Amino acid sequence: MATTTLNKSNIFFEPDSFSNLNSYLKKNKFSKIFILVDNNTFADCYPILAESCPLLHTAEIIEVESGEQNKTLNTCSEIWEGLSEINADKNSLLINLGGGVITDLGGFIASIYKRGISFIHIPTTLLAMADASIGGKCGVDLGNIKNQLGTITQADAVFIYTPFLGTLDTRHLKNGMAEVVKMALIADKKLITDLHNGKKQLEEIITKSVALKTAIVKKDPFDKGIRKTLNFGHTIGHAIEGSLLATKNELLHGEAIAIGMIIESFIALDKKLISKSDLTIIINLIKPNYELLKFNKSQYKSILELIQHDKKNKNTIIRMSLLKGLGSCIFDQEVSLVQIEKAFVNYTTLIES
Ligand SMILES: NC(=O)c1ccc[n+]([C@@H]2O[C@H](COP(=O)([O-])OP(=O)(O)OC[C@H]3O[C@@H](n4cnc5c(N)ncnc54)[C@H](O)[C@@H]3O)[C@@H](O)[C@H]2O)c1
Ligand SMILES: [Zn+2]
Secondary structure (H helix, E strand, O other), rough: OOOOOOOOOOEOOOOOOHHHHHHHHOOOOOOEEEEEHHHHHHHHHHHEEEHHOOOHHEEEEEEEEHHHHHHHHHHHHHHHHHHHOOOOOOOOEEEEEOOOOHHHHHHHHHHHHHHEEEEEEEEEOOHHHHHOOOOOOOEHHHHHHHHEEEEOOOOEEEEEEEEHHOOOOOOHHHHHHHHHHHHHHHOHHHHHHHHHHHHOOOOHHHHHHHHHHHHHHOOOOOOOOHHHHHHHOOHHHHHHHHHOOOOOOOHHHHHHHHHHHHHHHHHHHHOOOHHHHHHHHHHHHOOOOOOOOOHHHHHHHHHHHHHHHOOEEEEOOEEEEEEEOOOOOOEEEEOHHHHHHHHHHHHHHHOOO
């Protein structure tokens, strides 16, 4: 895994070609290069990448079917077996070309295979560019428990090429924006205003989000403290996402997190961590762009069960990252089931209003 560092954080914005990636590939002599794609990124992104990077013409493509339902140990096993069969060695490189599913999956595959081979991310969705490709968290779901298995392993480098977003539909762009909204709410009051005004270019928003996340991860790479603030909206959001996984109401990650952020903000209000006017700002930022789903009884039951499964809880106490004012967040906040249920009731009034 001897790879050459190109800059301090190893995150590169590739304005119009892949010059940084090309020099990375030239500097590092890999025995074999594999590119993990899903069917969409193979069709929409791989041809653009291959055209700019002649060194990738001999790379082997590993294609998986797109979608969260394939972020499983089963998919990993098939790929590990395939790598093993062709004797992929320790000096191989895995390139993860795709959205957050591919970067989570590929990072995990590479971090485990032969106790770790080199991998890089080339994120192709807004969500992956602004969030998932940064910070080293990778892993898979176990049944409907999101990211239950995983490691924190940093990619050798991340190459962000925003023209890939040209083929992404509006629903997935909004999906990615949810994580940017989260980043603003937990760490950057000015960004909240900028997002409200809608004046910032997508490139600027991605750069800002990457910088905010990188700064947090640098302070706490292994999720023992401040990094937990990135989980704002996720204790409830993940439970919503998990409970609807593989049903006809399945939500995208960001869509579930958007709802999670609203419900967790009601909890913050209840705990007097934010004011009513803060809550109004949060709701106004989220409500116009995301569908606020009403959950039926069985969905609600399964959401509450999943919340109690959440990895951030110690023993049976539910702990969450909650906003403390706008642009600031605190972690390990104890929340009772009664407070959660009250927040769900308050959330439901928003749907009806
Ligand atoms: N590791 C982290 O820190 C972290 C952070 C946030 C989210 N995540 C994870 O990220 C995942 C969600 O990521 P996502 O929303 O990117 O999902 P995704 O990878 O499933 O991509 C969304 C869809 O867009 C398609 N696609 C990707 N790039 C495209 C392009 N350029 N043009 C056209 N179609 C394209 C994909 O095939 C897929 O159908 C979740 O599993 C979530 O848990 C991880
Ligand atoms: Zn997320």
